[in-house]
Amino acid sequence: MATPQASKEWEFDVFLSFRGPETRSGFTGYLHKAFCEKGIRTFMDLEDLISGNKIQQTFARAIESSRIAIVVFSEHYADTDFLLKELVKILECSKRYGQFVLPIFYLLDPGEVRHQRGSYEKAMARHEEKFKDKVPIWRAALRNAANLSGLHFKGDEFEYEFIERISKLVLAILKEDTLPVVADNPVRSESQLKASQESSSSLFSSPRQYQYHVFLNFRGCDTRYRFTGSLFKALRDKKIHTFMDDVGLHRGNDISRTLIEAIKGSRIAIIVFSENYAESTYCLDELVKILECQESDGQFVLPVFYDVYHNDVRRQTGSYGAAMAKHEEKFKDDPSKVEKWKRALHRAANITGFVFDGKKYEHEFIGKIVEVVSREIRRVNLHVADYPIGLESQISEVKSLVFSDGYDGVHMVGIHGNGGSGKTTVAHAIYHLIANGFESICFLENVRESSYKHGLVYLQNMLLSNIFERKNLKSTSVVHGISTIKHWLQQKKILLILDDVDKLEQLQALAGKPDWFGGGTRVIVTTRDKNLLVWHGIERIYEMENSNSESNITSSDENPSESAAEVIGFNENQSEIFHTSSFPERIGSVNKKWQEPKSKESI
Structure with missing residues (x-):
């Protein structure tokens, strides 16, 4: 393999691969402007071009002559066969000349690119009718590109700040000719997180023993x-x-x-x-x-x-x-x-x-x-008891609620049931099912008892120490704790399970609003009091058998039940984010069916 700088003179610093109708006038246009202002020589086609031999040759030469290739994956990137050919060429040049390839997932789940789901699945299905022999090559290129370390814009930060991060990264690569390896605190990349999440998605297999x-x-x-x-x-x-x-x-x-x-x-x-x-x-x-x-x-x-x-x-x-x-x-x-x-x-x-x-x-x-x-x-040390027979369907239904709107966004799910109905058991099972798909996790057991014995500040500090493992990151009052949680968790994708909640103030102190957390977060709350879930705005509620309710899944616009019931609030965290098993359930009545909430508004 040729050494890049020893064997090539680069005409361009960056080649931009993107779908014009989606990002040219917005994101990619701003990115190109930022590069030019910093003196980064960038190749960006001036208009949407119709594929042809001369154009393909021009682009091929530009790709070969660029030190870095940035691929902006947007929702309909794969609709264009020209872009898929371009992507194959980019990966070929990376292998031959050592160019650095940086994928950008713009308002798109990296898993859709990696596994060709959603709009990518539809696009590839259409291509198979016209380009039968080329589609396997394109699929492999999408998969390989999505497995590279990249950046994910989810719309939860200022776009100009995201573009600035890309610019700094590009300048660092050009200056040092080196990969951005984090030497102090590496975490899972999007692709690793997604792979982990999807590897455990077979709901009715036993949790992995290592x-x-x-x-x-x-x-x-x-x-x-x-x-x-x-x-x-x-x-x-x-x-x-x-x-x-x-x-x-x-x-x-x-x-x-x-x-x-x-x-x-x-x-x-x-x-x-x-x-x-x-x-x-x-x-x-x-x-x-x-x-x-x-x-x-x-x-x-x-x-x-x-x-x-x-x-x-x-x-x-x-x-x-x-x-x-x-x-x-x-x-x-x-x-x-x-x-x-x-x-x-x-x-x-x-x-x-x-x-x-x-x-x-x-x-x-x-x-x-x-x-x-x-x-x-x-992440995987939480103890799980031997589950009673019949737990599989309950786990399946709760998991369906947790991921009913995909992997993005911040969602809260409640598990409601009487004492001894198995709420905590279901929460433990869900933890093992999806924990590997999150950046950080926290399972707070016995919230009711801990709150009475030690107070809300103690629980807030438990949450912070579980997520960050920093002894000096502590709150001194409930108000200060709320501010600290919001400050430190707004950019973090976490799985938070609050077990046995019995007061609204507990939810308000630990998981007040969705905007406290980073995109992809899931919060699960278990409780005996269904009113708490409704009052806290949790619409996705699973009711355990033997609880006083006509259906297992309710929405917040229904009248709250007056009977005791237990709820688990659950926020799904991981994407990647990249680039996430199943468990037996207790025997129950045939009425454990769930339905979509009447109000599907995301929390």
Whole structure:
């Protein structure tokens, strides 16, 4: 693979790929203006052009001559076959010349692009009638582009501020010729979050059980007895069950069954890219398997670039280029094997991770990795009891309410029922079903009891500490707590479950209004008092069996029941956001059906 700056002179800094009728006069026009004002040489076609050979050649040359390609995915991007051909060319050039590809999801769920759902599904269905042979290539291009680290504009921030962020990112890439890797506090990218969310969407499968918290993928002769050994000890000291292979496990020509099972049985995979990593076919085979598990099971992948330039990994230059050249010679009868390794390296290097360049204490660097791993593990540590038979239908119905309007927006859902009707059990099950799809989660149990014993400020601090894990982020009064929650959570997609609420003031102190939270948030409230849900404006309400109500799902314009009932307020958080199992239910009457609320207005 050619090294970009060594082998090419770039005519343009940025190539803009977008659908003119949707974004030319607005978002993309402003983006182009911002680039020009900052001296960023940008190729943007001047008008909507009809596809033709000369035009295609002009665009192909522009793509090849641009250091960065920005793809603005909008609702009807895939309607235009010209844009799909353009996208294929962009990805081909990225692979050949090392251009940086930055997807922008503009008022669009990245999952629609990645899995061709919604408007993208309809567009591809139309294309299949006319371009039958090309559609599989276009589908693969959409999927691959949506798997890259990108930016998502959901309409919940000023557009000019979003454009400014893009401009700063582009300038940083041009200046440093480097990927924007976050070295202090990496979080799941949109694609990882979406993959995690969708991997658990099979409602009636058992919650995933993991044999290990972490699988370590590394080149033994580079880091076993130093960095990776120290990382293993730090994880083990924190009671994080970690798989680190013994030398004897690498026998024969292929990755062993033991290693495959260890990868599949791990919640998190840490990939330690070092100088000679790519020389090992075992490491590369493990890497391929790890990315397969990320795709199929939502495994959390965390790359660590240890004393290696991460662009060497992404583009296979430097020692990585030399290693791949040797593999191509050795496996010349099986070129697909090497191509698979190259794609895996490129994809892994596009995932947000850690970079160690020797300019900080190694033990501090390892401490930050352990912090991220610990936070990720806490997502799935909530205890779930053995569910009574029959819980499946209730979980299915509650989940339908939670995601009835897709994954965006902020929604609250109530679970209402008498004492002992299984409200908390359903809430626990929902937690395990969708928790991996959220940036942060908080399950506050026994709100009623905790409120009486410790007060509302205590609950507010519990919420903040669960989400941020910062001891100094505390409220001193209910009013101050409300202000703090709104300030810190407005840009965050969270899953918040408030269990056993019995006072309206509890809801007002912990989840007052939807605009307290970031887009995609879900709040679930369980309560015995249905009035609380109605008074708080929660329209999506699931009624447990044996509660005093004629139907399981009610809307806020109905008269509230006077009987005791329990509610869970639930806000769905994750998109990505990117780029999220099922459980048995208690035996109940056949009347546990739910219906759409009469008022479908989003909260």
